[in-house]
Each structure stands twice: as structure tokens, then as C-alpha cells.
Amino acid sequence: MLTFEQKQAIIETFPELTKKEISLKRVNYHFENSLYEKTIVVEKLHPNGNGFVFVGDLLQYEAEASDKGLVNIRDYDEQALRDIVAAAISYLSEDMEEEPIVESWRSREGVVLELIYENRAWAIYHQDNLEEAFGTREAAVAYLREEGFRPSK
Missing domain, CATH: 3.30.160 (Double Stranded RNA Binding Domain)
Structure with a gap:
């Protein structure tokens, strides 16, 4: 399992995300250019390594996602974390009106x-x-x- 610091370092390689500290030493990472009201990509990343990534209704994360579209990343390795953060950013930046x-x-x-x-x-x-x-x-x-x-x- 990656440490809190390792997860932060990986997440911070995405320049489109903005770090915002919240209560209990937790942090959120926002995607300010989201096409939707939802801007939080990484939610409640905690020093114990727990945290969530918003994936909405992306089918490849359907089995892991909560009803709110959040996936717990506590046990994610580096590549899995990079993949899910990239997918979340893509999800929030996709225009649903695109040609299929x-x-x-x-x-x-x-x-x-x-x-x-x-x-x-x-x-x-x-x-x-x-x-x-x-x-x-x-x-x-x-x-x-x-x-x-x-x-x-």
C-alpha cells in the first residue's frame, strides 16, 4: 500500500488538479476545468492512506464504485492510482454531446x-x-x- 505522501506525489503529477486542505489533515484535489458541477477528483485523502476518487458511472469501475460514484483507493498501487485519476479527469472533461x-x-x-x-x-x-x-x-x-x-x- 502506498503511503499518504506517495499518493500525494502521484496525484500532484496531474497539473490540472488543485490541492485543497480540509479537516483532520485530509486533502481534496479539484479539477477546476470540469464541465460539470462536480470538481473533486480525489476526495478526503487521509494520512492513513484512505481516500476516494470520483469515477461517476464509468463502467470499468462499476464493481468498485459506491452509489455516489466514489472508489476507495486505500490499497491502490502506483499504476492503478494513475489510471483511475486520469480516468476521472477524462470523465469530468468529456462533453457528452460528442459524436459517437x-x-x-x-x-x-x-x-x-x-x-x-x-x-x-x-x-x-x-x-x-x-x-x-x-x-x-x-x-x-x-x-x-x-x-x-x-x-x-
Whole structure:
């Protein structure tokens, strides 16, 4: 487990975050350029190593996140901490009105599925029906390949 000081040093490598001291020697890190009202990325980082990162409804953290979209980072290693902070900043800086990314995938039988990145998730559609949704493109592509699909040309 990383110490409080180690976690602070890692978090402070993100220049877009602003440190704000709060009660009981805890600190928050804010992303002032958030496109949303929520600006706290790292919440209540405590000298005992406990703390939380806001991930909202990002699918790749769905299993770990509380109802408020917070993930406890007490036992995170350096790479996991860097990854979750970067994901949180990206989450708060994404404009939900962006054009979706659409890819077509085809099976040997000629069935066509669309892999679409929208609303912060990778969704697989058959016609207008949602088949599956994933938090990362890698997970969605692995699923498609396991099911015998390949990218359409």
C-alpha cells in the first residue's frame, strides 16, 4: 500500500488538479476545468492512506464504485492510482454531446454488429438492440472476437 505522501506525489503529477486542505489533515484535489458541477477528483485523502476518487458511472469501475460514484483507493498501487485519476479527469472533461464512434463488425455468417462509443461506454448493438456494454474498448473487442466477429472493411 502506498503511503499518504506517495499518493500525494502521484496525484500532484496531474497539473490540472488543485490541492485543497480540509479537516483532520485530509486533502481534496479539484479539477477546476470540469464541465460539470462536480470538481473533486480525489476526495478526503487521509494520512492513513484512505481516500476516494470520483469515477461517476464509468463502467470499468462499476464493481468498485459506491452509489455516489466514489472508489476507495486505500490499497491502490502506483499504476492503478494513475489510471483511475486520469480516468476521472477524462470523465469530468468529456462533453457528452460528442459524436459517437461507430465501428461495424461482421461474423462469418454475415451478421453485422455495431460497436459504438457513446455516453462513456462501448456498446454493442444488433440493429437497434443493445447486446452488451463495456467500460473499455479492449473488453468490447475481446468479446466480439470471442463471439467470432471481425472488423468490417
